[in-house]
Amino acid sequence: MKKYKWIIIFLNLILLLVYFNYSIAKKEELLTDGQLVLLELAPIDPRSLMQGDYMALRYKISEDIYSENIPKRGYCVVRLDSSGIAHKIRFQKNLTPLNDREFLIEYTSPDKWNVNIGAESFFFQEGQAEKYEK
Structure with missing residues (x-):
């Protein structure tokens, strides 16, 4: 044994x-x-006394979504504009088919009001908040 x-x-x-x-x-x-894909951020302003300075990230492409109409897990299909910024085209469950200049970003939807795409927070050194305030 x-x-x-x-x-x-x-x-x-x-x-x-x-x-x-x-x-x-x-x-x-x-x-x-x-391929480098830039995601536009929507404004949100948190601060954690326990964790230090950080920024909660909310992406523009995950706004105005009622996720009861989409699968809990899947892919957000985005298309890049001339600046390299991604714009949401559709949500789909499978990897294919993709049209020309479209890219996939994996997402999860924990509830019907939230769609998580990538990192949800970004930590930075204390005193560097002004650098990220834009």
Whole structure:
């Protein structure tokens, strides 16, 4: 029995390392081959005494959405304008089909009033708030 315990632990460790390496490879591939997409921010002004200075991010493309009409998980299809800023085209559940110059951003919808697209907060050094106030 003791022998099997160590084999199971070793196999789990190998699986964990394979998963981490796969995750790192996917992120490296995105950095190498990915397209820069800028998302316009909507105004919001939080401050946390426990965590320091940060900015809660609310994206313009996730505004005015009643998410009962869209899947809980899926992809937001965006098209870039001449400045490289993404504009929402539609929501879809699958990766395809895409039209010319359209890109996918994965989203989750925890409830019918919120759609989470990417990072929801950005932390910065204390005293640097003026830099991000625009």
